[in-house]
Amino acid sequence: MPSFVQAALAVVAVLSPLVFPPASSAAETLRINGTGSGLVVVKPLTAAFQKENRGCVVVMEKSLGSSAAIKAVSRNALDLAVSSRPLKPAESVEGLVQQEWGRTPMAVLANRGVRASGVTLKELAAMYAGSSAKWPGGELVRVVLRPVEDTDTKLTRSLSPEMDRGVAAAHARKDMLVGITDNEAFDSVKKTEGAVAVMALTLALSEPNAVNVLKLDGVQPSVATLATGRYRHLKEMYLVTRKDAPASVTKFIKFLYSKKGRAVAAKHGLLITEAK
Structure with a gap:
């Protein structure tokens, strides 16, 4: 293939x-x-x-x-x-x-139906690992992955040791959503209830209000917070x-x-x- x-x-x-x-x-x-x-x-x-x-x-x-x-x-x-x-x-x-x-900030993007304004790295890692199956609002979590060797996968794994283990666990599970390209992954987040992915903020800003851009550990991803060092990813x-x-x-x-x-x-x- x-x-x-x-x-x-x-x-x-x-x-x-x-x-x-x-x-x-x-x-x-x-x-x-x-x-x-x-x-x-x-x-x-x-x-x-x-x-x-x-x-x-x-x-x-x-x-x-x-x-x-x-x-x-x-x-x-x-x-x-x-x-x-x-x-x-x-x-x-x-x-x-x-x-x-x-x-550009590597941001946590969620489907518009997700009733959350932010997550912590610990909570996000649990979602990827499969140990946290629901959002605080009750929606089922659907993680959108990228291919194992993709740059976004490597960046997501580098967020923390817990995220590294969580991403590895997610790739080991069957029937996971996988976006081959940036655009495919972004479309999956838009269309799938409870979906979440770590992706470039540029994608979210290209279609305002198409997805929820979540705070990560209390910090909103933006050019301003990236420039000042408050947002580090x-x-x-x-x-x-x-x-x-x-x-x-x-x-x-x-x-x-x-x-x-x-x-x-x-x-x-x-x-x-x-x-x-």
Whole structure:
């Protein structure tokens, strides 16, 4: 059975002439893809960018995920990948470069029907472990997992030793909800009664009021609490390009770090780090 990344790369190989068309003489084309939790921030940024750069056409289709998008950049099927992980040594050898773009809170997201405003790490770990089957309001807990090797799974396990054991226990149980991509997991939280997951805040802010964003140990996840250090759980975002990236990429990245770019990103849950 091919992996998700292999399947995504197969799509890239077959559809790249259609999905990622070459730049025409009349306009610059910027082809972007990557992790779903990053693309929901890129979408409003591209809209703002294109208002100031009418000669640039941005092409961004359904999320391929970090790994598939990075591979597509190396094969010149994309110009820019938004990744939730740093490059692996082998990927750097392929002529790719990265820079840290920003950080977003890893938040506890619950279905809108859940009557709770917050949880503690201890309570959350018990939900993952299966020893706490109901929310305080009586709703049955339905944990939404990500694949074992996914970045979000690793980040969730790193929240505490109890969460590490809880996530391991959850993956060992049968009939668990598993979202292969950011978007699939987020949709499961939206649609499933009692659902809970640890995900990037950017996803919740992309659809206001679609899910409940819970306080964790009494602290509300936000760009402000992340910036001050009150909220400590985060997910990093990276920008990956080829060393010979076209001028449109350089122009777009410069916009991302501009005052306007930072403001748009912050509104959608991403705290921009300093360009290096």
